[in-house]
Amino acid sequence: MFPFLFDEYYLILVVPTFFLSMWAQFKVKSTFAKYSKVPSSRKISGQAAAALLLKSKSVLNVKIEAVGGSLTDHYDPSKKVVRLSTPVYGETSIAAIGVAAHEAGHAIQHALSWGPLGLRSFLVPVANFGSTLGPWLAIIGIIMTMPLLTNIGIIAFSGAVLFYVITLPVEFNASARAIAILRENNVLSEQELKGVRKVLTAAALTYVASALTAIMSLLRLVLLSRRRR
Numbered sequence: 001m002f003p004f005l006f007d008e009y010y011l012i013l014v015v016p017t018f019f020l021s022m023w024a025q026f027k028v029k030s031t032f033a034k035y036s037k038v039p040s041s042r043k044i045s046g047q048a049a050a051a052l053l054l055k056s057k058s059v060l061n062v063k064i065e066a067v068g069g070s071l072t073d074h075y076d077p078s079k080k081v082v083r084l085s086t087p088v089y090g091e092t093s094i095a096a097i098g099v100a101a102h103e104a105g106h107a108i109q110h111a112l113s114w115g116p117l118g119l120r121s122f123l124v125p126v127a128n129f130g131s132t133l134g135p136w137l138a139i140i141g142i143i144m145t146m147p148l149l150t151n152i153g154i155i156a157f158s159g160a161v162l163f164y165v166i167t168l169p170v171e172f173n174a175s176a177r178a179i180a181i182l183r184e185n186n187v188l189s190e191q192e193l194k195g196v197r198k199v200l201t202a203a204a205l206t207y208v209a210s211a212l213t214a215i216m217s218l219l220r221l222v223l224l225s226r227r228r229r
Contacts, residue, residue, distance in 0.1 A: 049101050
């Protein structure tokens with residue numbers, strides 16, 4: 001995603017965020033594994049929890065499907081489908097309910113036409129292009145002393161960075177909605193909700209790490225371009 005170049009900006013700005021990302025991945029996996037072993041008192045499955053949340057907000061046109069893998073859970077707005085992984089769909093653990101409720105939170109955002117989610121969806125093609133080609137165009141422009149190409153690369157990558165930044169409130173809001181609705185419907189006790197919050201907070205750290213990596217990488221490109229002028 002980020003072209004490697006031996007420079008102090010890469011070492012100072014970008015490398016630390018890679019370690020942060022590794023730690024965040026470890027944190028989410030270990031936290032999920034921990035609370036996957038803690039059954040919910042009501043023995044409700046992830047699939048049932050997601051269905052309950054959707055029904056409570058009158059979101060009746062969203063399907064819930066099982067998907068392979070672990071931590072592959074997501075909401076597909078184009079098909080209006082909440083896809084839950086094997087450790088979530090049929091399981092009754094605190095972790096399963098938390099993750100399922102979070103994905104249902106995204107479906108509720110979509111049903112309400114929540115602004116930040118719409119903006120993130122709009123930025124998907126921009127992010128794909130910017131994250132793939134932007135840094136390379138900028139680095140080539142810097143090496144070959146081509147300011148126009150450098151600026152095009154930086155602008156393209158800025159779109160990807162915006163996507164990562166917008167993702168943060170989208171994820172935080174989905175988790176907040178999930179916890180609030182679980183509490184309103186007495187799906188989990190307050191003690192169990194603390195476990196859900198820990199699982200979702202750990203997951204959120206991965207998005208924070210990705211956003212910081214993107215921001216620091218953009219800052220690095222800007223500093224490199226200024227130094228070559």
